[in-house]
Amino acid sequence: MNSIEIDYTLPAPVCMRACFTVRGFTTLLGRSGVGKTSLLRALAGLLPGQGTPWGGLAPERRPIGYLPQHTLLFPHLSVLENTAYALRRPERLTQARALLDGLGLAPLAARRPDELSGGQAKRVALARALAHGAKLLLLDEPSAGLDTMTRDATLDWLANIAATRGIPVLAATHDHDVAARADQVALLAEGRIIQHGPARAVFSAPASRVAAELLGYDNIFERGGALWAAHAGAIRLDPAGAYFRVRAVRETGTGLRLICGPDPCLTVELPQGRAADYPPGAQIRLSLTGAVRLG
Structure with missing residues (x-):
């Protein structure tokens, strides 16, 4: 898989x-x-x-x-x-x-931009970017304006381009769900890259509170002198767990x-049950074994 080292001021x-390194389909995640x-x-x-690269x-x-973010296709051209x-x-x-055919866009060749869906327009704009032999694709919020199904299909298409054509793709996004679909993730905050690497490694082990917030962790709390983070779905009911009181x-x-609270205050997602089973003020026992230690 081709990669490009980025070092810019x-x-x-x-x-x-x-x-950081752009390898395969890489997302630049930041607020x-x-x-x-x-x-x-x-x-x-x-x-x-x-x-580098190409500075100057x-x-x-x-x-x-x-x-x-806007595809900027010429409206009068097919x-x-x-x-x-x-x-x-x-x-x-x-x-x-030949390029359109290789990208699965041949059926759109005769259409004008106003006859394309949002997802189709983004793919055509990418085809135009590829036409002149780009060695790096830069995409600003590629999922903007797309519904979930179209977004997922477009991101899969991008990942396939990076894998089959050997062209690194760097996509800027503020959406951690988009970042989670990438091969690599770079987290941008405080004027620098605070963490980067394979998406699975970064998402499973955020290095700091800021990283955990960017990656969509619902809960960040102190326990035992350390800082921890947990997704709402990773905290589960457990008869042997710690007592918490339902607030809402x-x-x-x-x-x-x-x-739930009071210390720490947690957001918990349960896959089943009725709201009436957990009225405000009720005590429940929760397991925090799904939390990850930060740093």
Whole structure:
């Protein structure tokens, strides 16, 4: 699997130093405003930044395909013509058609952008980015505006591109569910990459409170002099567990969601049961064995 080492320093609009590896389908996970888009734009040569790779090269000389949140397809051109736009050779339409066919987009070739769904438009924009021989794809919030089913299909498609074509993909997102579908994850906070590595390793062992919050852990608490984190579904009823008092309960589409306390205050998801079985004030016993120690 091809990889690219990133080491970039940005003075503005967000001051940062980002060092990590893009390998396969990699997500850059961070809160809104932390500088994810700025880093992508700097890598593409559209913002001032110093580092490797391609630091100092003009944007048009960088072998990068950059897809902002809006696909920016030309509305008066067909999918085929949009894909071929970056090509200058006489056989460009033939090459574009072959690319669309290889990406499973051939049936869309004659359509105009206003005839495409959101997911289709993103895929066509990616095809156009691939057409000029990009060695790195930069995607800003690739799941924005997509429903869950389309989002998942688009992310699977991206992962397949990275795997079969050997082109590293870096996708910026604030959504930990999107990040969880990647091969690699880099967490951006406090002007730097605070943790990175294979997605499974990062999600199962956050290194800090900030990392756990970014990764979607519902509960972060102190116990036994250490800091711990746990997903709501990892805390279970246990006759031998510690006593907690139910503060609030709500039925959801997948079960029950309880707020328990007093120390620590925990959010618990139960796959079954009725809200009436856990009235506020009731005592229950919970196991915290599903929690992970931070740091």
